[in-house]
Amino acid sequence: MKFTIITHAEHKLKQDYIYAYEPYVKEMNLWLKFVDEVEIVAPVSTKEISKIDTRYKCHSERSEGSVTKKAEMLNQVKHDGMVVALPCNDEIKCHSECNEESVNRNIRCKSINLNKIPSFNITSTKNSLNALFKIPSILWEIYKAMQGADHIHLRCPGNIGLLGCLVQVLFPSKPKTVKYAGNWDPKSKQPLSYKFQKWIVSNTFLSKNCKVLVYGNWPNQSKNIIPFFTASYSEKEIEEVEIKTLRHCGSNCHSVLDTESLESEQQISNRVGNDEFGRHSVLNTVSLGSDDEMLKQVQHDESERYTQLDKTARHPRLDLGSHELEQKKQISNRVGNDEKKNLDKSVTERSRSEIYGTLNPIKFLFVGGFTKGKQPLLSVKVVHELFKKSYKVTLEMYGDGLEKNYVENYIKEHNLEKIIKLHGNQPKGIVKEAYQQAHFLVFISKSEGWPKVVAEAMFWGCVPISSNVSCVSSMLGDGERGSIVNPAIEEIVEEITSYFKSPTVYQQKAKKAMDWSRTYTLEKFEREIGKLLKSFP
Template sequence: MKFLVVTNAPTLKEDHSYQAYTPYVREMDIWSANVSEFRIISPTQYNQKLLKSSFKKQPTVTSIPSLNFSNVLSALLSVFYLPIIVFRLFKAMLWADHIHLRCPGNIGLIGCFVQLFFPKKLKTAKYAGNWAPNAKQPLSYRLQKTILSSTKWTKKMTVLVYGDWPNQTKNIKSFFTATYNDQDRLVPVIRDYTKALEFVFVGSLVTGKRPLLAIQIVAQLLSLGFKCNLQVFGDGVLKPKLQHYIDDKQLRKHIVLHGNKTSETVKTALQSAHFIILASKSEGWPKALAEAMFFGVIPIATSISCVPNMLDYGNRGMLIAPNVEDAVSKIVLALGANQALVTMSKLASGWSQRYTLNVFESEIKKLLKV
């Protein structure tokens, strides 16, 4: 099978091999293991720091320019590049037996239009953003959702989305992302929530993830007399600001910014943590929550995208408003019932352990018809 991936994610050549963002590479390794020929059409330049890995099965890569409409010059260049991108997409889709779109994104949007000319080809689209029908999103995102969900215009397409949503067309399939294998399933350690509490934050240190809020929540709990610590795993532009805040509030003893660490290091931390805080502004499928829940860590998260569904509307974790007062009041209230938290932890792990890489690979094979 000739398998084509259309994506905004840059594919970078380094040390004689193609590399890309690590979580994306891990997923594509599963897709590509089940096909004979693997091609990616994407930008091939990126001028920012990126956590990357090499593809196990090296793809053939067709390079296209990035699109950027943030200023007048970039917009003019993007308009100039548009015919080149459309031509290369059309040529690549003509080659493919299976077309796989990665959305949302500018390249994904163009791919949505070009795939309309190939109604007889098998297609999948991974919509990694918020699929909630009432979500406030840019016009380009809404347009991609409209095209992908239209069974009148988009043929032989399965659209993989996060969460269960009402009134969807028949080509929309609720899906998931996995990190751990069946053999990683363990009976989670029963935590004691009456003693010192271990909190974790896993994610990029950027405004959208609200890492400062996680720090402020733990700082407030400390000020109320609770014994607790916070380990922050991840890197980003906010790191200097966060470190300054920690130093200014004299929190170094309790809050540590570890930066990017290996998956094994994070896994070890999750196996003993009590809570994970992720008060994001927007999410698709927050892998950090699913990974933590796998080991019985109770999530504390904002009610966005499919998160309420993941947390069973409060039975498998705590849904908070994005402010310190609401979060702390809910945490303090929950800490008054140790056994209820033990039950919540068990429910969280029981749900997350249903979604392993083994199950993920089985579902991918069904989508590829292999």
């Protein structure tokens, strides 16, 4: 089968191999396991290979007949703007031809042809005029590629995908699949070009013998629309993970200790010797847990500090030793209500500071492009707000984009360099470790298809805090496996702090999220792709 891919994804060439954005290539490598020859019609970039790029791989297949002849394994050929690359099996590195070992293993290499076309956009008048000159030649290249294809595969939405949608109408008898990686929600606000692509591919008269893979199960769809999914991790990567706890994660102990183990207000008051004063002291503010020896010591030390305060005109001695405590009214008369508040605040901050230095932080994560649509600055502001409320928090951010400067400026302006770190684009392994260590993913995107970062976070028990776009609500089980929030800082902060008060709920959701995500593996994805391709006559 000759499999022709029409995509807007930028491709790169290096040492006879073809590279592109890793999540896209990783998926396409699964499709290529079921075909013999591939032609890719896509723009080609001269930029350097980045950390988030990976190459197409030649997957091995057992030949049903005799051993594949070496003569069938051609060297790389370049002609008429076409690059023909024949990379060998993953484990066998070669560029010009497959080596003897691959022949002995009955491995048949597949050719991957890259047909270069220019990219274009219509974001300005100048770009629109340039596009008018490029589009005719692009349409011609797409037509020629489809003419020689056994199966046509369109990647939408995108400018090149839009042109592909138009040309495929001319090939009604050829099998076609469309992977619509955007938001298929009929009620969502989308660009006119996206809506047009959705209309064409879902019209069974214009798009004959075509199956459209979409994210989410939506009502009132045409018969060629198939709910689908994607995956990031293999079954081999599944490992036992201890569900993270929030017991020792914050500077305010009342926010992170199991509420079932907290001491009552009366117990705290008895320990300092006065019910009324205890309600207003730092000991009540911090709400120490009876089952934590370290926190007990802090509580004891705070009581001792009161006995050591010097008598001054503004801050008279508060004797917590053997003498009886003064009543609240007497304290107010001696130092004044404002002075007492300042005193309590001063002692409280000392207590928080001491605990802050000994407890583990609540770890937040952002993974994605630094674009307006992903709203990375909103995640920063949420963590900043928690920090202002004296919670011990950190935020690790992975990704790059035009919004990065705004994020950097905000961090510097508010002196958040110690708690918010920008890592840029990083390989999958590094991001995987970040998922494993984080408590929450804060990802408030404006538009998504199947947000892989949400599913990846869930895979490692990292609870997602996300916006209600596309199929996210379904992924999170309507709140059973994470939280759906509006893009409002106050609402997001309130939702997060609700977990601190109920850490058991946090652990339950983390476990459910992990169990659900681990059912969508690369192996399952590959099986479903195979079934889909075999379903065509």
